[in-house]
Amino acid sequence: MKSILITGAFGQLGIACSNILEPKFNIIKTGINADSGNDKLDVSSKKDVESFLNHHKPDIILNLAAITNVDGCEHDPEQADRVNREGVIHLCDGFDGHFIQLSTDYVFDGEDGPYLEDDTTNPMSIYGKTKLEAETYLINSKVNHTIIRTNVVYSYAPETKASFLKWVVQSLKDSKSINVVSDQWNNPTSADSLAGFIQKIVLSETYGLYHYADQGLMSRYEFAKLIAKIFKLDPDLIKPILTSELSQAASRPLKSGLVTQKIQKELSIVPPTVETSLIQIHDSINT
Secondary structure (H helix, E strand, O other): OOEEEEEOOOOHHHHHHHHHHOOOOEEEEOEOOOOOHHHEOOOOOHHHHHHHHHHHOOOEEEEOOOOOOHHHHHHOHHHHHHHHHHHHHHHHOOOOOEEEEEEEHHHOOOOOOOEOOOOOOOOOOHHHHHHHHHHHHHHHOOOEEEEEEEOOEEOOOOOOOOOHHHHHHHHHHOOOOEEEEOOOEEOOEEHHHHHHHHHHHHHHOOOEEEEOOOEOOEEHHHHHHHHHHHOOOOHHHEEEEOHHHOOOOOOOOOEOOEOOHHHHHHHOOOOOEHHHHHHHHHHHHOO
């Protein structure tokens, strides 16, 4: 049985990938904040990564480790670079298996989305720049790699904290009014949906650069409204706000989102709609 090292395995996508891949692979889960000392791996440490890989010798690396706090990256660009860019270099050093890198629509500037794989990149933030630099390293390397760009990944896994879906649902259940930006456009992606795509990439040993996102370009405000509809909660508690009103440290791409024509044409993979994914999550936690 082949082994897969999943870095960042305890986040919402890591949990979804572990669940779907465990029946067919030996999964090695790691994370910077793992409870067990054996599971801890700091990808920014070349020494730690080298020791870990020499011990476990994985056949496949699924790299989900990243500093994804966009404003946090802006405040500490050196740490963002160490994890998001250098971490990829450390993991790839001497590795001769299949390396799968998760990337982001933040490599684009959000002026003219949604985007195709070969559209011009122009990141507006340190986060986007470090993720693009990791992509560039892989593309110019001799590593057998797959780069998957996605956007607005969400889940309802009990273990996860950073989930837009959970924040909206819990706020509305508590009758709390929430402000949600109405001028940031994406196609939100279920962690389970994305994990299913990653499984197909692993099983088919497909290499290259691909966009994956669920179908349905919408503003974050419209997404919140759709969540309220599916979960039968009060949509009037959701108030629209402009990104400019938030005074965030990092600029966000506004008219973003990802086009998935390439995976549909080359791999015959058609992502579900955002609404379908939300209904599946709703039904799974209410049965």
